[in-house]
Amino acid sequence: MVNVAVKAARAAGTIINRAALDVESVRVSQKQVNDFVTEVDHASEKIIIETLLGAYPGHAIWAEESGREHGAQDSEFVWIIDPLDGTTNFIHGLPVYCVSIALAVKGKIEQAVIYDPTRNDLFTATKGRGAYLNNRRIRVAKRTRLQECLISTGFPYRQEDDINTYLRLMGDMMARTAGLRRPGAAALDLAYVAAGFTDGFFELGLQPWDVAAGSLLITEAGGLVGNFSGDANFLEQKECMAANPRIYGQMVALLGKYSKFADAGDKAAVRAAVAEMAKASPAVEAVEESTPANPASDAPF
Structure with missing residues (x-):
């Protein structure tokens, strides 16, 4: 196919x-x-x-x-x-x-x-x-510290977008990474994370056709993808975040408070769910205990 x-x-x-x-x-x-x-x-x-x-x-x-x-x-x-x-x-x-x-x-x-x-x-x-x-x-990048990472994102452009929230979100990320990039094509952004050209990606407002193919590339390259709280059932939630397992956990800790779909403070439940899903994913070689995510390719849309 x-x-x-x-x-x-x-x-x-x-x-x-x-x-x-x-x-x-x-x-x-x-x-x-x-x-x-x-x-x-x-x-x-x-x-x-x-x-x-x-x-x-x-x-x-x-x-x-x-x-x-x-x-x-x-x-x-x-x-x-x-x-x-x-x-x-x-x-x-x-x-x-x-x-x-x-x-x-x-x-x-x-x-x-x-x-x-x-x-x-x-x-x-x-x-x-x-x-x-x-x-x-291809494989996702191997960096383990967020402050060493190059992260791609998208900027708000719709009238209904909450620009002030997005500015706070990007400010949090800028202060803790080596740099942010905004190429302007989310599918290609995800492909670049899968190939290790960038270390992670996050964006609000995306549609399923923007992220469906990229989500499988990410998980098959050894990475994790989901919404800002780490939930893999994200395709229709208009929140997307992706990275290697270690960086993903750090991004969830940073961006989870901006998610509309889960209580990012419930860390124990998230860790348990991630641990189980990581064991079931042949693409993920190692997942730290603190990594709150699971492969989105198994999530219904």
């Missing part, structure tokens, strides 16, 4: 690269303030859906632009698609964007492809078989 997803992602990447040659002529519309969609998003999504349903007509589709309009929506196989993550970067000619495709089977992410067409970088993962960049095995 991952090979079909790769074919779909590359086909979409061809459309994106062709359009990038004359990006000023691309038609752009606005879904809401600072949330853009282009004809390239739609064309990319169309070729992805056609490729996937051509191979698996009985599967369901859940895509950013067309929602759940396509496929057999009662299927236990659901393709979760972001045809162009980083649209704002794309329309400005900033070459940081990607195609993201994931397959959920009975609510669990089992296949993942993230394709960066500007660099021809292909990230893939199959549950239980590891994560890869251009066919080479």
Whole structure:
């Protein structure tokens, strides 16, 4: 199945690269303030859906632009698609964007492809078989101290975003890390954590198609991913955080107070849950007692 997803992602990447040659002529519309969609998003999504349903007509589709309009929506196989993550970067000619495709089977992410067409970088993962960049095995970074880490994030841009809270959140992180980065494409941010290019990632307001593929890359590369309190059932909660197990625990301790979904102070219960889930995850080699997380690839969406 991952090979079909790769074919779909590359086909979409061809459309994106062709359009990038004359990006000023691309038609752009606005879904809401600072949330853009282009004809390239739609064309990319169309070729992805056609490729996937051509191979698996009985599967369901859940895509950013067309929602759940396509496929057999009662299927236990659901393709979760972001045809162009980083649209704002794309329309400005900033070459940081990607195609993201994931397959959920009975609510669990089992296949993942993230394709960066500007660099021809292909990230893939199959549950239980590891994560890869251009066919080479990747692992999360090995740093163990948050103050030595480079962390990526996203900035608030919607009218309903609580900017003041986000500023406090980022201030807490800035004071305790080697640096923050805001590339502008969450799926690619997660892929970079999986590859060890950055040490961690956190962001509010993300949708399932932004994080589904990246979540499997993270866990298959030996990392952990969940919401700010460490709960792996995060795909529809609009909170996402990822890192290697040791750094993840430190990030939960720092950002858990900003989570809307759990009492970050209940440390004993969180530790117990993490310990059990870590034992069940072949991708995680070692988890410290204080690490409050579990693999999100096992979480229903």
